[in-house]
Amino acid sequence: MSSDSQTPWHSRLVARLAIIHALFFCVSALAFSLAVYGYMQRTLEGRDMDIAREALRQFTAVKEATDEERYDAALEIINLIGSRRLIVRLVTPQSDEMLPSPEDWTEFLSVMDATPADMVGRNLIVEGVVSGVELRLVTGRLDDGTIVQVGHRDFTSRTTLTMLGRAAALCFLPGIVLALLAGAAATRTSLLGVSRVREAALRIYRGDLTARVQRTGNGDEVDLLAATFNLMLSRIDSLIENMRRMLDNVAHDLRTPLTRLRTQAEMTLLKGASVEECRDLLARQLSEYDRLVQMVGMVLDLSEAESGTMQLRRTSFPMRDLLEEVEEFFAPLAEGEGIALSVACPKSLQMEADRERLRLVLLNMLDNAFRFTPGGSVRVEGAATVGGVVIAVSDTGVGIAPEHLARVFDKLFRVGRGDRPSGHGLGLSLCKAIVEQHGGSIDVASTPGEGTVFSIFLPQH
Template sequence: MIKNLFTPSGEPATYLKKLYEERHSVVFRLTIWYAGIFAACLLATLAAFYFIVLYGSSHGISHHALSELREDFREYFGVPLAIGIALSGAIGWFMAKRALSGVEEMTRAAVDISNGALDRRVPVTGRNDEIDRLAQTFNAMVGHTQALIEQMREITENIAHDLRSPITRMRGLAEMALAGKRTDEEIASTAGLIIEECDRLLDLINTTLDISEAEAGLAKLNRERTDLVELIADLQELFQPSAEERHIELQTSVSRPVFVPCDRRKMQRVFANLLDNALKYTPEGGRVTVLITDTGQNATVIVEDTGTGIPEADLPHIFERFFRGERSRSTPGSGLGLSLAQAFVLIHGGTITAANTPRGGSQLIVTLPGRTS
């Protein structure tokens, strides 16, 4: 039996390791206390019975005297036994109450949180038992929930702000169209402006839904073998007139085709947003460079500009929905382009990061896994 407690190499068996790991648990502590109290009471009872009854009977005590001794034993031992049972129950209740006090605290915290106190947390005692681990998990869950609620509140406020502006403009245009006599050309122009505002609203709503769908893992990917060099070249041709208009040099640096399995349309939107963002914040006479490399199992695309760079305080937030830095508030945009790019890259199993270059510009780095030959 003892040999079964150890492995052939002399190490303790698995269940002994588990028992040792549970030494800080509430169940272990309660078991030790209850077992100790019960064993003490039982030993006291056996000892009393041995010394008073059995020990006395071995010295020639008569049956009548032994009967009286038993009566006295029951009379005098009954009260201490009752006290011992009551005391063990009180100690057991105290220990259970103390051990499970964290559950009561957690219940009170849950009630407070349900009443709106999202900053409420359960104290962690540091005993590293089940209650402590439950409290840590509970606090982490509440923190995550609080962050989601704050993010939803911020997103709602941003959506309301972005919807109010175009709706106000459309209402103003409609009022102008109804006020007084207007020519057919003026009415057509007003209708065209209203359609543009409607398209902007639809784009905002659709982009928000696309991001939410991707983050929830519900976006469908139509993966196909795609040459990133060809894809970027098509986008470069699309953005070339805009770059030339502002005298910005738009160039691509690549040595050979780089193939990855991806959803072509989603990747087009990703790199279109990155190029649009780079051109938007690059001054006239600047340069935007797209570097495409193949690093074995991954393909990397770097979009680098010679603009003013990203403030260090803004770097951790540029992929958040509707985030607009101080420098970008005067630039047209919804603040969703980089959020959409990150969401689409992540569902492909890739990464996207941002950094400033030593020369003062910024670069966005996209890494996509799963290169195919």
């Protein structure tokens, strides 16, 4: 496995997240700076325009005055409100007075694209052609037709905004560096838990199957990841242990019949058996071969089911048809053993499941029932219930001892009957695994000497 030193810096998660953090900071800082710049620009423009409007309001409040009186009033307003910044223009059919002096208006008049009469009621911003100073201009009309234009010259707003922009630009580069460093530090701290998961995975890869991730206990996502990782390791460890134990038992179960088959073949060859004797030996060995093939198949099916890799082919089918098919399969054995086999299920009951897997479950359960029912009866019932279907397999056999009841679904757990050979110890485990793969459950109830009932619940969607 590759180490961190072999990974290019730009491919590391810490570097990528730090860059993303810095980009996010840059975009956020730029958006904030533009918002502040725009707000200050609007505020300064609004302030200057308000000053001009206030001057116009005061001037228009002077009623029934002569031109000379209005001239004096304009100068007074200029001195009170704006002094150096405020300029006033009085336009009548006979005159065009510009205060404090015509020179203050010269650079603005050349860029005005409308007559004073056309500008009445409008708020304009005019930039001087010489100084570049912006003029906030408002225009009004008096009762006698005189047009009044009041302008407020902005000498500082542009300078203030320019200084603000320069300050933001100077802080931008250091801000990016700080954002990268802060992002790298925060990311590295956040990923310490992920590093612990990686280290645990490396120890497991090197053979230490007891390795676990140390949790922080703070309950964040990385801590929950560590908990889930440990849970997965415990599950894998349990599966490996179960597989090892099962393989040991299966190896023992295979070794005994294989040794017996080999011994029989060697003895037959050594004594020079006839063709008829060889044919008889092969016929007797066929049942043993079938038993071995069945055991290997059950081990494979059980491994698939417990690992979650079993593929279910769900179809909809009549439940009664499947139960009658199983009944027909066991009918010769029931007749030979003197066991009354019966099936009960509504014809209208539809089942949604993997038909072949469910058939395998029923075959194993009925085989188990026949094995422990010397005479008596075996009954299979199917019925609809809330949220699904219940299948019950009951017998009047010897029952299961209370101390064995909790272990009947354990792998390789076997309880023999004196006159019958015990099974592989895998059948009921396989039944439970297949039922749980369907999202269902299986339970058992038994009374020694009276019989046993296995109940299967399968949800239906």
